[in-house]
Amino acid sequence: xxxxxxxxxxxxxxxxxxxxxxxxxPKLISFxxxxxxxxxxxxxxxxxxxxxxxxxxxxxxxxxxxxxxxRTDEPVPLDKVMNVMxxxxxxxxxxxxxxxxxxxxxxxxxxxxxxxxxxxxxx
Numbered sequence: 001x002x003x004x005x006x007x008x009x010x011x012x013x014x015x016x017x018x019x020x021x022x023x024x025x026p027k028l029i030s031f032x033x034x035x036x037x038x039x040x041x042x043x044x045x046x047x048x049x050x051x052x053x054x055x056x057x058x059x060x061x062x063x064x065x066x067x068x069x070x071r072t073d074e075p076v077p078l079d080k081v082m083n084v085m086x087x088x089x090x091x092x093x094x095x096x097x098x099x100x101x102x103x104x105x106x107x108x109x110x111x112x113x114x115x116x117x118x119x120x121x122x123x
Contacts, residue, residue, distance in 0.1 A: 001019070001020055001021070001022055001026075002017060002018070002019050003017070003018055003020075004016070004017050004018075005017075005018060005043060005046060007034065007039045007042055007043070008042075009036075009038050009039060009042050010036070010038070012035060012036075014033050014034050014035050014036075014039050015033050016031050016032070016033040016034050016039060016043050017031065017032050017033055018030075018031045018043050018046075018047055019031070020047045020048075025048050025049060026047055026048060027047075027048060028043065028044050028047045028048060031043050049077065050077070050078040051075035051076060051077060051078065052075055052076060052078050052081055053071055053072055053074075053075045053076075054071060054072045054076060054081055054084050054085060054088070054114075055069070055070070055071040055072075055117075056069075056070060056071075056085065056088055057069050057070065058070055058088060058089075058091045058092065058093060058103070059092055060092075060093055060094070060095050060097065060120050061092055061093070061094040061095065062094055062095050062122055062123050063094075063095030063096075063097070063120040063121070063122065063123060064095065064120060064121045064122070064123055065118075065120050068093070068097050068116055068117075068118050068120045069116070069117045069118045070088065070091075070103060070114050070115060070116055070117060071114070071115060071117055072084065072107075072110075072112045072113070072114055072115075073112055073113045073114075073115050074111075074112040075112075076108070076110045076112055077110070080108045080109075080110055083107070083108035084107045084108045084110060084114075086108075087104060087107040087108060087114075088104065088107065088114055091103055091104060091114075093116075095120050095121060095122040095123065096119075096120060096121050096122045097116045097118075097119065097120040098116065098119055099115075099116055099117060099118065099119055100115055100116065101115065101116040102114070102115055103115065103116060
């Protein structure tokens with residue numbers, strides 16, 4: 001199978017065409033278009049085990065703001081993003097919150113934490 005990807009590692013944004021086998025997991029066979037070694041490693045990860053950092057916001061009880069921004073402290077497998085989001089949606093922390101506070105440990109069994117990325121004081 002062939003597919004075109006846009007590399008996101010640097011501002012160049014190389015168009016990379018990857019040939020890979022379908023399966024669980026897919027395997028990269030070859031690629032063209034990467035202008036640096038980092039692009040080659042990126043396309044391998046993107047084809048064989050894509051990861052994403054999840055960023056969103058959660059409602060805050062008794063806070064100076066109605067929501068606090070949160071994110072995972074490490075990327076999670078792409079196929080687990082929706083499950084991670086489902087667990088985050090159930091969060092309704094109480095203020096005060098500080099940057100770096102862990103609100104959720106290992107959502108969807110990922111082993112990462114969901115952390116606060118904005119201070120919210122108590123009302």
